[in-house]
Amino acid sequence: MRTVSGILSALKQGVVDRLWTHRSTVQDGAVVHRAVHRAGRPTEFRRHLMTGLLTFTGLVGAATFAMSVMATPTPPGSSATLSRGTDGGDILLAKPMGAPGTEALNNTWGSASLGMDSASNSDLLVDPYQVEIEISPGDTLMSVLTQAGIERGTAHALITSLATVFDPRGLRPRQRLELSVVPERPTEPASVTEMRFHPDNLRDVVVSLTDAGDYVAEEDKRVLSDHLVRSEGTIDSSLYVAARNAGVPMPVLGSLINIFSFDVDFQREIQQGDGFALMFEEKRTEAGQTVDFGDILVAEMTVAGEKKRFFRFTDDDGFEDYYDAKGQSVRRALLRTPVEGARISSGFGKRKHPILGYSKMHKGIDFAAPTGTPIYAAGDGVVEFAGRNGGYGNYVRIRHNGTYKTAYAHLNRIDSRVKNGAKVRQRQVIGYVGTTGRSTGPHLHYEVHVNNKQVNPLGVKLPTGKTLKGGELARFERQRAEIETQYAAIEPSTQVAQAD
Helix, strand or coil: CHHHHHHHHHHHHHHHHHHEEEEEEEECCEEEEEEEECCCCCHHHHHHHHHHHHHHHHHHHHHHHHHHHHHCCCCCCCEEEEEECCCCCEEEEEECCCCCCHHHHHHHHHHHHHHHHHHHCHHHHHCCEEEEEECCCCCCHHHHHHHCCCCHHHHHHHHHHHCCCCCHHHCCCCCEEEEEEECCECCECCEEEEEEEEEECCEEEEEEECCCCCEEEEEEECCCEEEEEEEEEECCCCHHHHHHHCCCCHHHHHHHHHHHCCCCCCCCCCCCCCEEEEEEEEEECCCCCEEEEEEEEEEEEEECCEEEEEEEEECCCCCEEEECCCCEECCECCCCCCCCCCEEEECCEEEECCCCCCEEEECCEEEECCCCCEEECCCCEEEEEEEECHHHCEEEEEECCCCEEEEEEEEEEECCCCCCCCEECCCCEEEEEECCCCCCCCEEEEEEEECCEEECCCCCCCCECCECCHHHHHHHHHHHHHHHHHHHHCCCEEEECCCC
16 A cells, blocks of 8 residues: 555656646745746646646546455455554555455545545645746736736735835836745635835835735835946947947947937948947946946047047036037037938939939938838927928928928828927937838938028038036036046956957
């Protein structure tokens, strides 16, 4: 009987292992069992499925054992009776007279079917366990909790408590929730003792069950400190590859490109041998882990042998910008390129029109790009026209001041916020590349108007931004000297990017 019991235990544990992955950890001196379900089904469904399979396995094993007992010939003049061994196990003993003991068989059946389910793996269904839930697109907090087997009332209480420190609508795909669950018992439903959530790298949110049966949410913000990092690189294949090899994070590279977008056309002007250098802030935890990035303090680009360096500075009005050593803002009234990742397919000047078939003045520049590519406002201004405009197709014209206007044609779609009279900001998306109107393929036709006359966008000298003077300039020079000292004291991470 002990051998058969061991076989049944092994069979049953095999079923369990197919459904669950078990991990036990010690937290605060207590053993915590973590059960991660292989099938990915809701917790409540998995628990009932597991229980049914365990019971079925025990019943099949018990039936097999009973049939073998009844099929085994009993020596004449004797029978079998069930006795309790000294070690607590059941053993069969022969007795002189009579048929096999019916009561003994019944006891054996009960021991094999029900006893195995209630004893061998009772810790699996009673002990607290951890559940990890990953948010998928379209999920809500209520849906993922109920799918994990949490009753709607409990889920609602958890969400209500969480909302006091974090808006549940802010959940994003691939974020994770960690639940500490006490399984249901004959007299008590399943309960969640704790829900832990990491909205971002800067904070943790914990919702805990109190002794009074209420849920209380707490937000733990990590203490961060700023650390300065200096990086340099020489461009051999692309700025992206050079920055990556120099250890520049992608968010910081995006900021570097924005700083120089007024002076550098990154699609056409960057060449092999050009370089960059910068000093930026890393935000680190007390354990030294980098979890976020701050501002670029120094930004430098060398393009075609010309070096330009800018320093971050906040003026007396509280506006942050980048200035050269003389206190001249990096900003220009207009961007050089209002669409990213495009190539110039047609320049400014006289050409043979691809549709009309005769020579005609081309009063703008065409940027070829895939349909749907965002188009940015070249500068702050007011929308003078937005709509259909003959051969231009979908067309937007922006008045920036009394001298400058820009126009954008053949748009696939105009942004819903862009209407006649609406104010727009520099780099605001105003529409998307298309091929409406008289067009042979998706592209942006871009014009710059000076005193209502179209001029070459690549040749026009654009007005500059703010120039620091007086007390602002003196404060900037002191701050610049301090930044220069910090920059010189840090060893740069340097690596030439090779072509892929």
